[in-house]
Amino acid sequence: DHKDIVDKNGNAKRIIIHYTDTCIFCGECEAACIADQKGIKLSNEWELSFFDRSKSDERIEKELQLCEICGKPIACKDHLNWISEKIGELTYSNPPLSCLNLNHYLYCSNISFTFEDLTLP
DSSP: OOEEETTTTTTEEEEEEEESOOOOOOOOHHHHOSSSSSOOOOOOOOOOOOOGGOOOOEEEEEEEEEEEOOEEEEEEHHHHHHHHHHHHGGGGGGGGHHHHHHHHHHHTTTHHHHHHHHHOO
């Protein structure tokens, strides 16, 4: 299950919820995961006994990319970056995806300092 939340400033996040108390460990989530080695991996390292059932869920928060036109959610930014890495140069045929990719590199490296220096008079 998931919940999409957009605050007053337009920042969006998706909360992915896994209810461990209803999981039957069938492995379908691992089989259907598209993220190769970085995705869902089942293991035997779980202790799923709880005294309070409200604590039996796991939550992951991811930053969400919204459509520039209608404002509806497209996907998590991490997932879009993963897609961009997978398709390589074809990323630049999709303007929103290439802009997201560029922003990822601007905020993750020293390139932003270079651009700031260029804007100084």
